[in-house]
Amino acid sequence: MATEPKMSRKDKRAAKKAETDPLKMSRRRQVVETYRMSKQGDPRIGLWMLGSFLVFGALGFGLFTLLPGSGTAKMVFAIIGGVMIGFLAMMIVFSRRAQNAAFKRLEGQAGAGARALSMLRRGWRVDEVVGFTKQQDMVHRVVGPPGIVLVGEGNPNRLKALMAGERRKHERVASETPIHEVIVGNGEGQVPLPKLMKHVRKLGRQVKPAEVTDLLARLRALDAQRPKVPLPRGPVPTSMKGMRGNMRGR
Structure with missing residues (x-):
């Protein structure tokens, strides 16, 4: 039975670096890591995101219900529109607060x-x-x-x-x-x-x-x-760079 080849130290270091490099992460992983690090400096970021989603989602739903038409199709359209507007508002809040949290962690550091x-x-x-x-x-x-x-x-x-x-x-x-x-x-x-x-x-x-x-x-x-x-580089600046790429697309 064939055995898997052992990874060299160089390969292990490269694999470990890839796991923490936002530019090599999937988009979902970038968002998760950015949220995790942002929550350390901004514990209420989750509540702000949820609140913005509910408030703007409700406003979007209300606006779409005012459009001409009636029946099930209009209701479905209003729900989808409300969810999309709520999600957009949530991502804007996430981006702004994550950036501010990153700046707070950077203050006082060289570079x-x-x-x-x-x-x-x-x-x-x-x-x-x-x-x-x-x-x-x-x-x-x-x-x-x-x-x-x-x-x-x-x-x-x-x-x-x-x-x-x-x-x-x-x-x-x-x-x-x-x-x-x-x-x-x-x-x-x-x-x-x-x-x-x-x-x-x-x-x-x-x-x-x-x-x-x-x-x-x-x-x-x-x-x-x-x-x-x-110039010494820390984990926070790298996360900012990954967040920027994730928010505007690669």
């Missing part, structure tokens, strides 16, 4: 801003830790419609010099491109982590898509002149 910025969709390029200090202050770079956005994390006093230096470096290779500075935090003049993406998107459209390609080429030349520092 939290970069993890939040990774949620930006197409049209944005995020480069993590383009500048840093030994005290783990760091500057990330976002390239998109507003131009160049330098996002600082860490001690505000140390970040002033670090961000000023990064601004000078970027001005040398992209003098005509608008450069914005943002510091992540809860102090005066800072942007809280949950509002970071929204703040960056609201900086406006100052660079045309055709100009971004040339800009990225010049920035690659700048980055080639300096070393990169590895």
Whole structure:
């Protein structure tokens, strides 16, 4: 009788990683894992989801019953429409509260801003830790419609010099491109982590898509002149990435 071949340590590690990597999970598993992790930081997420389903489902049912027609077909149509509207509302609530729960878990961690910025969709390029200090202050770079956005994390006093230096470096290779500075935090003049993406998107459209390609080429030349520092990655940022892919489809 043939025996099953034993898995090597390398294969076991790969299989274990695949089990926890949202990009390799099924869509149902992504939702389950995202819900499980979100519930740790937001114990009432299940009640909010149920409430939104019932409230908006009932509203949808009521709206569909007002449509012309009568009989069993109209009732079935109203029930299906109510369920669909309720489910849509529930998924919107789930997405928002899961994202907020993830941001809460990220706050205070090194590289939290970069993890939040990774949620930006197409049209944005995020480069993590383009500048840093030994005290783990760091500057990330976002390239998109507003131009160049330098996002600082860490001690505000140390970040002033670090961000000023990064601004000078970027001005040398992209003098005509608008450069914005943002510091992540809860102090005066800072942007809280949950509002970071929204703040960056609201900086406006100052660079045309055709100009971004040339800009990225010049920035690659700048980055080639300096070393990169590895950014520690935790389970929460990965879950955020999986949640984003699951909510908008692969």
